[in-house]
Amino acid sequence: MIKVWTDADEAGLLDRFGARGSTFAYQTNTPPLRAVSVTMPVRLPSYNASFGLLPIFEMNLPEGVLRERLRLAFAKATGTFDDFDLLGIVGRSQVGRIRYTGAQEKLQESVPFQSIDEILEKRRGGDLFRYLLDKFASFSGISGVQPKILVRDEGTSVPLNKADHRLSQSYQGATHIVKFWERHEYPQLAANEFFCLKVAEQCGLEVPPCRLAEDALALVIDRFDLRSDGTYYGFEDFCVLNAKRTDQKYGGSYETSIMKRFTQFASTSQVGEGLERLFTLIVINCAIRNGDAHLKNFGIVYDDVQGEARLAPVYDLVTTSVYLPKDSMALTLNGSTNWPTTKELQRLGETRLGGSPTRIREILKRVVDAMETVTAQLRAYIRGHPDFEDVGNRMLAQWEQGMTTSLRP
Numbered sequence: 001m002i003k004v005w006t007d008a009d010e011a012g013l014l015d016r017f018g019a020r021g022s023t024f025a026y027q028t029n030t031p032p033l034r035a036v037s038v039t040m041p042v043r044l045p046s047y048n049a050s051f052g053l054l055p056i057f058e059m060n061l062p063e064g065v066l067r068e069r070l071r072l073a074f075a076k077a078t079g080t081f082d083d084f085d086l087l088g089i090v091g092r093s094q095v096g097r098i099r100y101t102g103a104q105e106k107l108q109e110s111v112p113f114q115s116i117d118e119i120l121e122k123r124r125g126g127d128l129f130r131y132l133l134d135k136f137a138s139f140s141g142i143s144g145v146q147p148k149i150l151v152r153d154e155g156t157s158v159p160l161n162k163a164d165h166r167l168s169q170s171y172q173g174a175t176h177i178v179k180f181w182e183r184h185e186y187p188q189l190a191a192n193e194f195f196c197l198k199v200a201e202q203c204g205l206e207v208p209p210c211r212l213a214e215d216a217l218a219l220v221i222d223r224f225d226l227r228s229d230g231t232y233y234g235f236e237d238f239c240v241l242n243a244k245r246t247d248q249k250y251g252g253s254y255e256t257s258i259m260k261r262f263t264q265f266a267s268t269s270q271v272g273e274g275l276e277r278l279f280t281l282i283v284i285n286c287a288i289r290n291g292d293a294h295l296k297n298f299g300i301v302y303d304d305v306q307g308e309a310r311l312a313p314v315y316d317l318v319t320t321s322v323y324l325p326k327d328s329m330a331l332t333l334n335g336s337t338n339w340p341t342t343k344e345l346q347r348l349g350e351t352r353l354g355g356s357p358t359r360i361r362e363i364l365k366r367v368v369d370a371m372e373t374v375t376a377q378l379r380a381y382i383r384g385h386p387d388f389e390d391v392g393n394r395m396l397a398q399w400e401q402g403m404t405t406s407l408r409p
């Protein structure tokens, strides 16, 4: 049995159920604002899944290298190793506002310290990743296939006002995400992602501060769900909003599973501006040739599960076609995963955003301008980093193609 906490308060109990499923029930007297998801209001009857975990509980389970690492470390101790076991291991430190403990345990969120500067400056190469993985894997309730961990930066833990006890104690949880890459499979992935995120930033979208390590072996990203008082915002990805399991993250369309779904869950005051930012993000994904923009790579954040939800800041942008030249989109547009033409993006904007033809043309133009600005930065980086030359030049070729076929009139 696992106890589920929201905003550091008890919300309910989760248990295995049936042959391969699970069940969740709110505790009596749980107030509505303790709900675990915008899709699961507080109610008397339990919520059941006949296979695995409900999407909100599965949302932050590690995939890829991190999951395998935890399996090797814990399978012996637990005897089995399924999603339920994994949640029990990484549950105390998660992206967003939900935490998990044993049924009788108190919540203890504290994550060990780790200097971000050390990650950015020290050239420990492959050893740094192994060291960090050993230390932080079991504090890394974060999804995704690429190797990554959650850490707590020492700098961030310094209380702003020493007299304020709450503040000094508040940074118990992780403050940053550190992403690495598989040398052979995805060379230079960190630098690739860094410059793709720059495009979004240049378009005026909200991108959390991120830094590339000197040796480009790691990308360090500030958590966008961390409040200044050390507590966390609610975060839910579009797998959850579409009631899909993680292994269904590639099933959906931009029109319905992303744009329409956003309007259903975002607060009315957010729909106009948020929808325009969402459309801009979709356009960027197409133009930089990101074939991995699946349902888990879009999300919403909120202060209060019953209150205003807004589009989450931008994360996980990569020119994947550098590694997979034949790559196509993760979600469909117009029923197809082919990279869209300018006309198709124009139509998506006019119909789903409801923008005038001129307004949509302006958005496409803004993305072209941003990509041209970042192209100059990327060229400068290539000159100083010969290791990046091959991937960098291939990115530029993909971007040029993306701008020509998907953005330019």
Ligand SMILES: Nc1ncnc2c1ncn2[C@@H]1O[C@H](COP(=O)(O)OP(=O)(O)OP(=O)(O)O)[C@@H](O)[C@H]1O
Binding pocket: 063, 095, 142, 143, 144, 145, 146, 147, 148, 177, 208, 221, 222, 223, 224, 225, 237, 292, 296, 297, 315, 316
């Ligand atoms: N800055 C951030 N703050 C808080 N949560 C984040 C942030 N960036 C990413 N996340 C969360 O972490 C998850 C994994 O991050 P990310 O998508 O960058 O990893 P990935 O391994 O590249 O993913 P994929 O499997 O899509 O390739 C995201 O789906 C999101 O839930």
Ligand SMILES: [Mg+2]
Binding pocket: 144, 145, 296, 297, 316
């Ligand atoms: Mg991702």
